[in-house]
Amino acid sequence: MAKRLETMEENRNKLVAAARKAFADKGFAAASMDELTADVGLTRGALYHNFGDKKGLLAAVVHQIDSEMALRAKEIARRADGNWQRLLAEGEAYIEMALDPEVQRIVLLDGPAVLGDPSKWPSQNSCLAATRQTVSALLESKIIKPLDEEAAARLLSGAALNAALWVAASDSPKEVLPKAIEAFRAIASGLLAAEQG
DSSP states (O other), X not given: OHHHHHHHHHHHHHHHHHHHHHHXXXXXXXXXXXXXXXXXXXXXXXXXXXXXXXXHHHHHHHHHHXXXXXHHHHHHHHTSSHHHHHHHHHHHHHHHGGGSHHIIIIIIIIHHHHHOOGGXXXXXXXXXXXHHHHHHHHHHTTSBOSOOHHHHHHHHHXXXXXXXXXXXXXXXXXXHHHHHHHHHHHHHHTTBOTTTO
């Protein structure tokens, strides 16, 4: 039984890795499930067993990449001084990742088109929980205005996500990026308590 579970996990990992490459190279619509499964020596049956369908496989790939993005943003934020600077650094890092071709195509373009509203993805919920913790600390230390914690966290997360979506969908992402970050900072700064501004 343990060997079978191990094999199933290996197959699942193979399929996610192959799909990640195919979706990044060709996009979701053009990626062939027959080619993808053949490339890793598996059948379409293994894909359906593990993910239900191509959309389920995309959801697994998006979750993996989005989780990696959150970890990278957190790591960048750790280098900043204080909760306020960490909050800004994390949001900006997330927006900047929209320039990464894999993130751009899979998470920010194909993901929403196929999977729907990114704010409802499980990986976004973990990002929101982390933002909410930071907002809670900022409220407690009176760095930001006395607002509803969840509302502030959702709007900050939404601003970063929508800025990243805008950068990814732009014809000139590198030109749009500084504008998106400047606007994100301006919107976030509106939360600062009067004595902090």
